Structure formats: structure tokens, C-alpha cells
Amino acid sequence: MKNYLAPLGPKADKDTVRRHNLSLVLRAVREEGPAAEATRAGVSSRVGLTRAAVSSLVEQLIASGFLTESGKTFSGQAGRPGTALKVARTGPAGLGVEINIDYVSVCVVDLAGTGRVRQTEHLDNRGAPPGEVLARAAGIAARTLDSAREQDLFPVGAALALPGLVSGGSVRQAPNLGWNQVPAEEVFAGALAALRPGAAVLPVRSENEANLAALAELWFGGLEAVRSFLYLTGEIGVGGALVLDGELLRGAHGFAGEIGHVVVDPDGPECRCGSRGCLEQYAGQTALLRAAGIDAAGGGASGVMELERRAHAGDARAVGAVAEAGRMLGRVLSGAVNLFDPDAVVLGGIYRPLMPWLSPPADRELTGRVVSGLWSGGSGRLRASSVAGDAARGAAALVVQDVLADPAAYAAGSERLGA
Amino acid sequence: MKNYLAPLGPKADKDTVRRHNLSLVLRAVREEGPAAEATRAGVSSRVGLTRAAVSSLVEQLIASGFLTESGKTFSGQAGRPGTALKVARTGPAGLGVEINIDYVSVCVVDLAGTGRVRQTEHLDNRGAPPGEVLARAAGIAARTLDSAREQDLFPVGAALALPGLVSGGSVRQAPNLGWNQVPAEEVFAGALAALRPGAAVLPVRSENEANLAALAELWFGGLEAVRSFLYLTGEIGVGGALVLDGELLRGAHGFAGEIGHVVVDPDGPECRCGSRGCLEQYAGQTALLRAAGIDAAGGGASGVMELERRAHAGDARAVGAVAEAGRMLGRVLSGAVNLFDPDAVVLGGIYRPLMPWLSPPADRELTGRVVSGLWSGGSGRLRASSVAGDAARGAAALVVQDVLADPAAYAAGSERLGA
Structure with missing residues (x-):
């Protein structure tokens, strides 16, 4: 009889634990939302780590640009006032690129989940070779990244939303685009890198567009x-x-x-x-x-x-x-x-x-x-879906979720966050 | 933007941790299978708990009848020989009861997952009132429990497999049986308790029969x-x-x-x-x-x-x-x-x-x-499904999985296993 319970993994090592805890602290601050004010003490009691451990993790998250801190806050309890922590509204962000039959839409979502930049171009992608469509999408993405930079937003990863069967970085088939076996991630990443010489190479992932629209509905819709x-x-x-x-x-x-x-x-x-x-x-x-x-x-x-x-x-x-x-x-x-x-x-x-x-x-x-x-x-x-439920935004938000799940993997200076 | 990551729970307390570790040790011994010999030292390195902690947990699992230990085993390494640990083939077990349109089948599965007792009666359940069908099933279950006792097997829980929409302990509808809103768990448990005065009351759960047949296929079939x-x-x-x-x-x-x-x-x-x-x-x-x-x-x-x-x-x-x-x-x-x-x-x-x-x-x-x-x-x-894929066996195995996931909850002397 096989065991359906979670497999017995090895014990987590120190590096895994630290990365996990960075995520825990970042998410705890983020869940306070824009209205409330998170403090180190509040996070400590929320996630069950010591005040000292939380302080150390918070310093690293601030140094890498994931958290910001502002003025003093009074918890109402005795003791020193704390400073209010917030998820950064500038710096790390997610880039979403939806390539559909008759349009390409690109957007940037910040760590709080807010859509900050959007560019959409209507064009018929059915006749064009996949490489050309992906290069055009990369062009729109590059211009969107320029706009994002003006708001001090620097996407740390991109996700492609594609109308077809997507697996392992490739489009196996997108009948309505006429695509077969297109290594979309690689082609897009290459085209984008060529447009941005000297810039850091953006990791690219891909996903079916309906899947990403559904996630956008889940995260931003009225469900x-x-x-x-x-x-x-x-x-x-x-x-x-x-x-x-x-x-x-x-x-x-x-x-x-x-x-x-x-x-x-x-x-x-x-x-x-x-x-x-x-x-x-x-x-x-x-x-x-x-x-x-x-x-x-x-x-x-x-x-x-x-x-x-x-x-x-x-x-x-x-x-x-x-x-x-x-x-x-x-x-x-x-x-x-x-x-x-x-x-x-x-x-x-x-x-x-x-x-x-x-x-x-x-x-x-x-x-x-x-x-x-x-x-x-x-x-x-x-x-009906809400207006918010669109695949480009879902794609950008998926990158943000990746960041929240493991900020260390996305830190510009990841050596500072590593073990 | 909502967070799709796992919710931030409170830290586990001592009791939760101990119960979790009892499960971890029991499953680690069980996964060695009947051929291999598990030792305290082997379990310790497998699950990452100290040798002392493993020994303490093993003693409790032996005292409650979940593990047995036999002769000495030599690991090939220096040091004292250990004793071989095995999952108990007598004692705690699972009872599965499948009530279908034209038969009732009951079986007992031991902690290793082996089917040990089986009783099946062919009878047309379509005309009969639900209470009568459940009482008949309880009668077959009581006789099966008698047979199990002769093999020193004592089921610690029962699962019902029912051909219909099952939720919250009740059959919402089983069109082919003609059942509507039947509180099957409660009726079955009552009928079984009435047949076994003085015996410990068996916790009963219920599930759709195709679901349980699928689990049996997963656990026992050739997938x-x-x-x-x-x-x-x-x-x-x-x-x-x-x-x-x-x-x-x-x-x-x-x-x-x-x-x-x-x-x-x-x-x-x-x-x-x-x-x-x-x-x-x-x-x-x-x-x-x-x-x-x-x-x-x-x-x-x-x-x-x-x-x-x-x-x-x-x-x-x-x-x-x-x-x-x-x-x-x-x-x-x-x-x-x-x-x-x-x-x-x-x-x-x-x-x-x-x-x-x-x-x-x-x-x-x-x-x-x-x-x-x-x-x-x-x-x-x-x-085709394998012969092994049947709902009664899946039901009994589901109880066994419950036991493996939290042995403390099923220990006869649970105060010995509790915090």
C-alpha cells in the first residue's frame, strides 16, 4: 500500500530556513495592507519568530528594496515606538506580457499588487511567424520597462500569457495563432535582451493565458x-x-x-x-x-x-x-x-x-x-468576470507571487540575502 | 491583490509537534516495507530527529500497539546492534464498509495495508429503507469485526463507501438506491454500537464509493x-x-x-x-x-x-x-x-x-x-482497473491513512501518546 501522505523529506537546512523566513516576514508585512502599519514587534508576534530574528530579516529586505520604513508608530503598548514597515512601491516588480490573437498587452505590477504601467497594441498575429510576433511583443515590453523605470519600478522577472498549450517554456500548440512547438520563453528573452544591451537579463516564464486570467480574477476580482x-x-x-x-x-x-x-x-x-x-x-x-x-x-x-x-x-x-x-x-x-x-x-x-x-x-x-x-x-x-481579470495583469502578478515566495531568489544583490 | 501562498499560521505548539513526529516515525518505519529492517538509528537519520527523540517516540508507538520490535539487527556500522522495528500486523487496523446497489462488502486492512478479512453479501438494496440497509451492513460489519478479533486485529475506525453524493456524514442523494438526505454515518454507528454492547464506539466516516475505489487503485493497483x-x-x-x-x-x-x-x-x-x-x-x-x-x-x-x-x-x-x-x-x-x-x-x-x-x-x-x-x-x-481496486478496501485503507497521519488520535490509550 502506497503512502499518500506528504513524502518524508530531509530536514530543512539553515539556508532553506532563512529564505523561508524572509518570505514569511515579507508576506506578513504585505498582508497588513496599505492602510495598517506593520512593526517589527507586530510581525514577530504574528509569525512566531523572535524580535531579533525579525529585525535581521527586515534589515535584509529593506537593503534589497522589498520593504521600506517610514516614521514612528505607537502601538499603544508601553515601550519604545516602532517604525512602520511597508512593502516597497518602487523597486522590484513583475512584468506580464499577454500575446493574444489580435493584440499584445504588457503590464507592470508592483509588490503590493497594483498595476502601474500598461501598454496594449492591437494587431493581427495570425499571419505572422512566431519569432516576429515574439520580437514585436519584446519591443512593447522594452518600451513598458522604460516607462516603469520612470516610476522607479524595476521588474525582476517576466511571465508570458499565451493562448495555447504551454509547457516547459514552449507553446506546444496554439491553433488560433497557428503556432506549433515554439520555444516562446527563449525567443522572447533573447529578443528582449537584444533590445536592452547591458541591462540585467530578465528571467522569463510562460503560462496559458486563460490560466493567468483566472489567477487575475482570483487575486483582483470580486470573487x-x-x-x-x-x-x-x-x-x-x-x-x-x-x-x-x-x-x-x-x-x-x-x-x-x-x-x-x-x-x-x-x-x-x-x-x-x-x-x-x-x-x-x-x-x-x-x-x-x-x-x-x-x-x-x-x-x-x-x-x-x-x-x-x-x-x-x-x-x-x-x-x-x-x-x-x-x-x-x-x-x-x-x-x-x-x-x-x-x-x-x-x-x-x-x-x-x-x-x-x-x-x-x-x-x-x-x-x-x-x-x-x-x-x-x-x-x-x-x-461575469470583473474588469480586473486580465491575463497580462495575472502574468505580472504571478511574478510578484514568485518574489513573495522566495525574495532571496529575486534580490538584485542576492548575495546579501543568501545564507 | 490576494495572496495565494499558504496562509501564515501560528507556530506549532509542543503537542502538535509531538503528534506530528509520532506520525513521522511511524511512517518512516512503515516505508521500509516488510523486507527491510528499520532501526532507531536508521529512522533518526531518515527523519532528522535526534536518536533520543526517536527512541522516546518509538517506545510510545510500541506501547500503543502501532509498532513491534524483533531480534537484533546489525547495521554493518560500528556500535551496538539495534533491534528491528516493524509496523504491527496485529492490533490497530481499519474497517471498510461498501454499501452498493446489489451488495455489501466489508473488509479489514492492517497497518501495513494488507487486506486481512473480507465478507461480501449480495442483496438488492434498492427496495429497502435506508435504515434497514445500514443496519444490515452493520450486522455484516459486526461479524467481520468478530473474525478480525480472532486474528488479533482491532479496527480503530470505520469508513463507509456509498454510491451517491456524500457530504458531512450524510448521503445527500443516491439516485440508484433511492436515498435522499440520509445521515448514514450516524445511523450506521448507532446500529453497530447496538450490536456490540460494551465495545468501544468506532468513529465512522463516509465517502463516495468511486472516490474510495480510486484510492484503492492508487494505493494497491498497478499504476x-x-x-x-x-x-x-x-x-x-x-x-x-x-x-x-x-x-x-x-x-x-x-x-x-x-x-x-x-x-x-x-x-x-x-x-x-x-x-x-x-x-x-x-x-x-x-x-x-x-x-x-x-x-x-x-x-x-x-x-x-x-x-x-x-x-x-x-x-x-x-x-x-x-x-x-x-x-x-x-x-x-x-x-x-x-x-x-x-x-x-x-x-x-x-x-x-x-x-x-x-x-x-x-x-x-x-x-x-x-x-x-x-x-x-x-x-x-x-x-482496466486492477482487481485490487475496490471501494471496501479503499475505505479500510483510508482509516489506516488516518491512523498514520495522527496515531495519537487513534491510540487505545491515547493519554500515553498525548502531549
């Missing part, structure tokens, strides 16, 4: 107590992500969440993925605009605005097309809810503005098909 | 390196479970894995769950036998044996019925694989003997419909 949810984002493709108890469910190979390729009708239209009758063929942007009789030649974003306008005006074909997409979404979602039992289903991308017409039929399917009355229509468990 | 898999068990219903990185994925409310109620055809036959066209209506035992033209009046088990016999004999209707069920399974499974990205899909219950006819069409659907060539036909990722 409140919801910790487990299914996230769907309608674009040219239909992306999906699963968040369980606050953690992204990536699957065994990193490809989980491909709800756009769940089959609706086994004999339905061919899909770019090679199968037939995938959800994307019924509820993706192209299918939706076609069903509504809207020529998308002017670009997807304007097509969706036109669809929304017509639906508002009561155009029967537009309303019918959105309702039918909602029914198909609801049908596939009911299966996903039966499998996964989330607290909520969050719809983003093009579905956000279409919710008034999309949501009722989807909710009806869920109510009828989720087992044993576990889904009640109108319960609010089917909801 | 080897597979840590993430989808498990389907064909019975009168179609149960499912998701194991991700060695852990059961229970969902936000404990109802995850209901793959039997994923929709195949939105306008298909009515299902007991209230929806239409669920997978169960195409690949459940009743549907399968009906499609094959087999009268299931003689009981499900004999019906499935007859189906297997006819398929072996090349009966076209039987082979066609199983192949069609395989196609429907494959179609739903492809969606589930796109969502979850597991290493493998494991089919148990009635699907096991039918794999020669069921597996090829299911594998073809998976190959054609899982995104981007991530599933190759014949790769062995679609496989």
Missing part, C-alpha cells in the same frame, strides 16, 4: 469567498482554467482547462484542433458573429461591440445567436460542474458584455443538468 | 508512476473520481467526479438524476444489458457475465452494445481529459471484463478528440 471556480474566456478561441481552493489546476502535463475543445456534437463542424463539434465551434467569437450575421472583417473587437449593440436594440438574430451560444456553454459547463464541483463559474472575454442574453439560457442548462439539484438558477454562481 | 488519473466505475450507475498528484479531488462541496451525469445527448432518455441523456443512460449496466438484449432479472452480476460470455462467442448484438457504450464513454472521457489532463484513465467495475470490446472504440474517440494529439491510441493510458 470574495469563492476559492474554487471554473473560468472561461471567450476570444477567437474559448479558453478555460480551473482554480481549486485558490490554486491553479494544471493537470499532469500542464494542459488542463481546455474546455473549448469539449465536444458538443460529435458530428459537428471541424475544429482547428483536429476534432469535430468542439464548444469553440458554437460559442467562440467567430461562430457567434457568423450566427448573428455580423461581418467580422473589421476585427473581432468591433464585431463584438456591434453584436452587443444589436442585442441591446432587440435584433432577433443577434439575441438568438447569443442565446444559442449560452445554451451550448451551459450544456458543456454542466458536465464540467458535475466533474469538478466548483463554487462558481466565471465568464470573461467577449462573454462579459453579452451576459444579459447569454447567462439566462446557460443558467437554465446548468440548473437542469447539474446532478441532484446542486445548481439553482439565479443563485449568482454563474457570473 | 506505478501514474499519480493523476480519472477513474470510472461501471455499476448500475456510472461513478467517477479524479485523483490529482496522488490526492482525491473532492471539489468545493465534496461532489466532484460525477462523470455519469455528463450529458451525451441533450434530448436523450430521462435519467434518475432529473436530467436527460446522461452518460449513465448509455454506458451504465442497465442500458448496456438492455442494448445487448439481456434480461437482467437474474441480477446485474450474472447479466454482465452473460454479456461477457456472448461477446467472447462473437454475438454481434452483444459486441455492438459494448462497442457503442465504449464510443459514448470515449466521447465523454475526451472532454474530461481536455479539462483535467490526467496521466491515465482507469475503468473499473463492469468495464473491467468488457475491456477487449469497450476499449478500442473508446480509445479511438479519445485519440480523435483530445486536443492537439495529446492522446495517442494504444498508448496504454486507457486501462
Whole structure:
């Protein structure tokens, strides 16, 4: 009988413990939020380390630019006043780069989680070779880094949000971009380094864009107590992500969440993925605009605005097309809810503005098909994503979470923070 | 921005640490397996506690019956010979009770994970009131406990495996049993206590039976390196479970894995769950036998044996019925694989003997419909469950895992193990 309990690891050594405690102290200060004032004494009682140990860790975090300290604060207790500690609003930050079918969006998020710089360019990436798209994205990123520097923000890492199957630094396949086996991290990092001679090389990671949009929803959206949810984002493709108890469910190979390729009708239209009758063929942007009789030649974003306008005006074909997409979404979602039992289903991308017409039929399917009355229509468990839920911001915030989890790994002068 | 990192808990106190270390030492001895010989010195270097601390913990584990020690062992190093430690093969154990549609199966698993006693009774539970079924199961459990006592095994807890939505000790709904809101743990515990006056009251927990069959597959089956898999068990219903990185994925409310109620055809036959066209209506035992033209009046088990016999004999209707069920399974499974990205899909219950006819069409659907060539036909990722994968054994083993995780909570003389 195998053991499912946590494996018996070796005891942590001194270096591991110190790095862990740097993270603990940084997070403890950060969780006080911008309003409250953290003190060394407060952190000490919060995390259970001695006052002396906390002071030493705090000094290192200040020296490396992760914490700042300001004026005196009075705790109300006897003794010397402490100085107030805060997470730095300048210095280390995260860079997020979303490469999507018809736009590239880049943003910088500071250690507190605030979005500070954003640059978005609309352009059709479908025809271009991957290397060219990544080089263009690097160009936008370089300009964003210039803007960030003017605010004294220096991203210590970058994360790429990509609309496809992402694993081990590469895009295995992004059917809507036409990418196959593209070593995106390496190409992007190389292009960015070439644009910034002499600058420190930024470590780059990559992730599926729906996964990052879901994390942005979790961290910045209005989900409140919801910790487990299914996230769907309608674009040219239909992306999906699963968040369980606050953690992204990536699957065994990193490809989980491909709800756009769940089959609706086994004999339905061919899909770019090679199968037939995938959800994307019924509820993706192209299918939706076609069903509504809207020529998308002017670009997807304007097509969706036109669809929304017509639906508002009561155009029967537009309303019918959105309702039918909602029914198909609801049908596939009911299966996903039966499998996964989330607290909520969050719809983003093009579905956000279409919710008034999309949501009722989807909710009806869920109510009828989720087992044993576990889904009640109108319960609010089917909801639109918040504006904040975007993949570029999620990508930048992922870098910030990396920093919070192990500040020593990201310190400019890491020898000062090391063992 | 919310923090997705592990919450900052308080420091562990002495009692928590001692209980944790008791578990650590017990598991370290157990992981040596029956062949190897664990010594205090070996455990000490393995878990990183001092020799004195390990000795003190070992004494308590021996006194409470979790460990035994035998003859002298020579480590090959200088110094005194140690005594060999082993996990006790008598004393504390786990009791598993599976209540299914047409049978009840009870088993006892010892601390090493070996199944030691088993009693199964075939009986149709569909007509009977829940209290009667649970009382009958308690009767079988009481007789199994008597048999266990003859082997000096004394289960310290029981787990119920139930074919329905299980949460908070109750069956919310088990459509194929006809149960609604049945407080199964309480009723079973009461019935068992009434049958064993004067005996210690056994703590009882409960879980969905497919979840426990999946855990049995994980712990006792031939999955080897597979840590993430989808498990389907064909019975009168179609149960499912998701194991991700060695852990059961229970969902936000404990109802995850209901793959039997994923929709195949939105306008298909009515299902007991209230929806239409669920997978169960195409690949459940009743549907399968009906499609094959087999009268299931003689009981499900004999019906499935007859189906297997006819398929072996090349009966076209039987082979066609199983192949069609395989196609429907494959179609739903492809969606589930796109969502979850597991290493493998494991089919148990009635699907096991039918794999020669069921597996090829299911594998073809998976190959054609899982995104981007991530599933190759014949790769062995679609496989039959092992014989060992049964819910009663999984239930008993779950109790054993509970014991290993916190032996102090289960010690007969817990004051000896407590802080």
C-alpha cells in the first residue's frame, strides 16, 4: 500500500530556513495592507519568530528594496515606538506580457499588487511567424520597462500569457495563432535582451493565458469567498482554467482547462484542433458573429461591440445567436460542474458584455443538468468576470507571487540575502 | 491583490509537534516495507530527529500497539546492534464498509495495508429503507469485526463507501438506491454500537464509493508512476473520481467526479438524476444489458457475465452494445481529459471484463478528440482497473491513512501518546 501522505523529506537546512523566513516576514508585512502599519514587534508576534530574528530579516529586505520604513508608530503598548514597515512601491516588480490573437498587452505590477504601467497594441498575429510576433511583443515590453523605470519600478522577472498549450517554456500548440512547438520563453528573452544591451537579463516564464486570467480574477476580482471556480474566456478561441481552493489546476502535463475543445456534437463542424463539434465551434467569437450575421472583417473587437449593440436594440438574430451560444456553454459547463464541483463559474472575454442574453439560457442548462439539484438558477454562481481579470495583469502578478515566495531568489544583490 | 501562498499560521505548539513526529516515525518505519529492517538509528537519520527523540517516540508507538520490535539487527556500522522495528500486523487496523446497489462488502486492512478479512453479501438494496440497509451492513460489519478479533486485529475506525453524493456524514442523494438526505454515518454507528454492547464506539466516516475505489487503485493497483488519473466505475450507475498528484479531488462541496451525469445527448432518455441523456443512460449496466438484449432479472452480476460470455462467442448484438457504450464513454472521457489532463484513465467495475470490446472504440474517440494529439491510441493510458481496486478496501485503507497521519488520535490509550 502506497503512502499518500506528504513524502518524508530531509530536514530543512539553515539556508532553506532563512529564505523561508524572509518570505514569511515579507508576506506578513504585505498582508497588513496599505492602510495598517506593520512593526517589527507586530510581525514577530504574528509569525512566531523572535524580535531579533525579525529585525535581521527586515534589515535584509529593506537593503534589497522589498520593504521600506517610514516614521514612528505607537502601538499603544508601553515601550519604545516602532517604525512602520511597508512593502516597497518602487523597486522590484513583475512584468506580464499577454500575446493574444489580435493584440499584445504588457503590464507592470508592483509588490503590493497594483498595476502601474500598461501598454496594449492591437494587431493581427495570425499571419505572422512566431519569432516576429515574439520580437514585436519584446519591443512593447522594452518600451513598458522604460516607462516603469520612470516610476522607479524595476521588474525582476517576466511571465508570458499565451493562448495555447504551454509547457516547459514552449507553446506546444496554439491553433488560433497557428503556432506549433515554439520555444516562446527563449525567443522572447533573447529578443528582449537584444533590445536592452547591458541591462540585467530578465528571467522569463510562460503560462496559458486563460490560466493567468483566472489567477487575475482570483487575486483582483470580486470573487470574495469563492476559492474554487471554473473560468472561461471567450476570444477567437474559448479558453478555460480551473482554480481549486485558490490554486491553479494544471493537470499532469500542464494542459488542463481546455474546455473549448469539449465536444458538443460529435458530428459537428471541424475544429482547428483536429476534432469535430468542439464548444469553440458554437460559442467562440467567430461562430457567434457568423450566427448573428455580423461581418467580422473589421476585427473581432468591433464585431463584438456591434453584436452587443444589436442585442441591446432587440435584433432577433443577434439575441438568438447569443442565446444559442449560452445554451451550448451551459450544456458543456454542466458536465464540467458535475466533474469538478466548483463554487462558481466565471465568464470573461467577449462573454462579459453579452451576459444579459447569454447567462439566462446557460443558467437554465446548468440548473437542469447539474446532478441532484446542486445548481439553482439565479443563485449568482454563474457570473461575469470583473474588469480586473486580465491575463497580462495575472502574468505580472504571478511574478510578484514568485518574489513573495522566495525574495532571496529575486534580490538584485542576492548575495546579501543568501545564507 | 490576494495572496495565494499558504496562509501564515501560528507556530506549532509542543503537542502538535509531538503528534506530528509520532506520525513521522511511524511512517518512516512503515516505508521500509516488510523486507527491510528499520532501526532507531536508521529512522533518526531518515527523519532528522535526534536518536533520543526517536527512541522516546518509538517506545510510545510500541506501547500503543502501532509498532513491534524483533531480534537484533546489525547495521554493518560500528556500535551496538539495534533491534528491528516493524509496523504491527496485529492490533490497530481499519474497517471498510461498501454499501452498493446489489451488495455489501466489508473488509479489514492492517497497518501495513494488507487486506486481512473480507465478507461480501449480495442483496438488492434498492427496495429497502435506508435504515434497514445500514443496519444490515452493520450486522455484516459486526461479524467481520468478530473474525478480525480472532486474528488479533482491532479496527480503530470505520469508513463507509456509498454510491451517491456524500457530504458531512450524510448521503445527500443516491439516485440508484433511492436515498435522499440520509445521515448514514450516524445511523450506521448507532446500529453497530447496538450490536456490540460494551465495545468501544468506532468513529465512522463516509465517502463516495468511486472516490474510495480510486484510492484503492492508487494505493494497491498497478499504476506505478501514474499519480493523476480519472477513474470510472461501471455499476448500475456510472461513478467517477479524479485523483490529482496522488490526492482525491473532492471539489468545493465534496461532489466532484460525477462523470455519469455528463450529458451525451441533450434530448436523450430521462435519467434518475432529473436530467436527460446522461452518460449513465448509455454506458451504465442497465442500458448496456438492455442494448445487448439481456434480461437482467437474474441480477446485474450474472447479466454482465452473460454479456461477457456472448461477446467472447462473437454475438454481434452483444459486441455492438459494448462497442457503442465504449464510443459514448470515449466521447465523454475526451472532454474530461481536455479539462483535467490526467496521466491515465482507469475503468473499473463492469468495464473491467468488457475491456477487449469497450476499449478500442473508446480509445479511438479519445485519440480523435483530445486536443492537439495529446492522446495517442494504444498508448496504454486507457486501462482496466486492477482487481485490487475496490471501494471496501479503499475505505479500510483510508482509516489506516488516518491512523498514520495522527496515531495519537487513534491510540487505545491515547493519554500515553498525548502531549
